[in-house]
Each structure stands twice: as C-alpha cells, then as structure tokens.
Amino acid sequence: xxxxxNKWVAITGASSGFGRAAAVAFGSxxxxxxxxxxxxxxxxxxxxxxxxxxxxxxxPFSLDVSSTPSVEEFGNALAQxxxxxxxxxxxxxGALGVDTLLEGKDEDWETMLQxxxxxxxxxxxxxxxLMLRVEGALVINVGSIxxxxxxxxxxxxxxxxxAELQITKALRLELCGTPVRVTSLDPGMAETEFSLVRxxxxxxxxxxxxxxxxxxxxxxxxxxxxxxxxxPAHVCIDELVIKPTAQAAPYKVARK
Ligand code: NDP
Ligand code: 8X3
Numbered sequence: 269x270x271x272x273x274n275k276w277v278a279i280t281g282a283s284s285g286f287g288r289a290a291a292v293a294f295g296s297x298x299x300x301x302x303x304x305x306x307x308x309x310x311x312x313x314x315x316x317x318x319x320x321x322x323x324x325x326x327x328p329f330s331l332d333v334s335s336t337p338s339v340e341e342f343g344n345a346l347a348q349x350x351x352x353x354x355x356x357x358x359x360x361x362g363a364l365g366v367d368t369l370l371e372g373k374d375e376d377w378e379t380m381l382q383x384x385x386x387x388x389x390x391x392x393x394x395x396x397x398l399m400l401r402v403e404g405a406l407v408i409n410v411g412s413i414x415x416x417x418x419x420x421x422x423x424x425x426x427x428x429x430x431a432e433l434q435i436t437k438a439l440r441l442e443l444c445g446t447p448v449r450v451t452s453l454d455p456g457m458a459e460t461e462f463s464l465v466r467x468x469x470x471x472x473x474x475x476x477x478x479x480x481x482x483x484x485x486x487x488x489x490x491x492x493x494x495x496x497x498x499x500p501a502h503v504c505i506d507e508l509v510i511k512p513t514a515q516a517a518p519y520k521v522a523r524k
Contacts, residue, residue: 273298281360283310285460289490295323304331333387343394366421404501456511458484480523
C-alpha cells in the first residue's frame, strides 16, 4: 500500500464536486494539498474542510486551467513548497449546453476544449516533472463514460473526454520506465454541480438529470481516487469506469 501521509497531492477543480471531495479524502489520509480553481472563496472552504479531515496542509491557489500563465503560476507555487509531487488529479472541467452540433455555440465549444483537454495538457506539462522520481506517483485524469459512448447533444463534451482518454493512454506509454502511474478515471452520472453548469444555472433542468435514480456521489469518486493512489507502487490501474448501478450506459438509466 502506498502511504500518503505528508505526501503532496495537487487537485484541479477543487472548489466543488469531485475535486472538493477528493481534497477531504486525501486530507483524511494526512496529505499536503495544493488546491486549484477559479472561485477562491469556495476553494478556501475546501481547504478548511480538508484541514478538518486531517490534511497536513492545504493551499488554496487561484487557477484557471484555460490560461497557460495561470497554470505556470500554480506550478511555480507548488514547486516552491515541494520538489516531489505524489498525486496529480486533473479534474477541472465539465460540459456546457446540450446543443446538437448544428446548434453549437463557439464559446461553449471553446470552454469545453480549453478545460477538459488543453487545461489537462497544460497542468500535466507543468506538474509531472515534479513526479518523475517519486515512487508510486500517480496521475489521475478524470474522463467520463461520455468519452467512450457518444450521445446526441454531447458531441463536443464526448469528443473532449475521448481526447482525454487517448491523451492518458499516450502519457501512460511515454511515462513507462518512470515510477509514475497514470489512470483514466471515467465516471458515469454523479450528482455534483456538473448539470447545473451544463444547463447554465437552470436548477430544474439540472435536477431532472438525477430524477428517480441513485446517482454516484462526489464522495464515491473521491474514495475511488484515494484507492487508486493507495495501491502498491507496482500496481497501475490504467482505466477505471464507474457508474451508478442503475446506469448501464449514458442513456440506459433505470428510474423509479
Ligand atoms: P463540478 O461542476 O462540481 O466541478 C467542476 C470543477 O471544475 C469546479 O471546481 C470548477 O471550479 C472547476 N473548473 C471549471 N473550469 C475551470 C477552469 N477553467 N480552471 C480551473 N478550474 C475549473 O463538477 P464535477 O465535480 O462533477 O466535475 C469534475 C470533473 O468530472 C469534470 O472534468 C467533469 O467533466 C467530470 N465528470 C463529471 C461527471 C458527473 O456526472 N458529475 C461524470 C463524469 C465526469 P471553478 O468554477 O471554481 O473554477
Ligand atoms: C458526465 C457523464 O453521461 O452525463 O461526464 O455525460 S454524462
């Protein structure tokens, strides 16, 4: 088992959902946390919750993964604190809208590709050099079942998460021979702010997504991330798909 006590863990998108729950989970394992997102008040609340859970330290740092200078500042701030990063969780991202391709808006497309794809690339390029000599280091890239099975109204989000999966597979090949493990963690339906963001603040539409179904929780995903990171250093879970029992595919959901 890989012990995370006093090891450094960087989490993007730590102001809500999976990222916040991951901060609490890795905090409970006694890790030092570098937390990034744009909403600083929310990020500070995450840091407080993680410290309460037992984190060795928690640094909330303003991060916009769609900006290279912002990612560089985040990486520099982490490098000032440690030269050894144990876990990187590339989690920042999400979907915007459910437009068909013919209805699609440039700004939605650009945001989805900037966060889910280019953001993951920028953060990985800056932070993975801090992991190359760390026994049992792990990069967790958060993908989605949407990257494996496309659905109408999801062309760009599905495409972005498909890119995440292929980037993760290429990275796994490129890092073979180093101690760094690489995982694509691909969840199905989980109840977070994901749908509220996708429906641009329309709470009724967001709630409808989860109607009559026991969706995954952010804590389910965070515990899975912790399990991945705690495996022995010689064990790499390349891909992990996790769905609610009631969801067999994006559109195959058994609702009560
Ligand atoms: P949330 O909306 O709750 O969290 C998204 C996080 O991403 C927020 O902390 C947000 O922070 C951050 N974020 C968004 N844009 C940026 C940016 N430009 N720079 C930095 N941070 C950013 O959703 P989830 O927790 O559900 O989503 C986390 C990841 O999981 C996403 O990649 C999503 O695609 C993926 N996913 C979600 C599923 C679900 O059903 N919930 C299923 C499968 C995958 P802020 O706005 O403060 O910057
Ligand atoms: C989120 C899961 O199926 O709503 O990535 O696209 S889905």
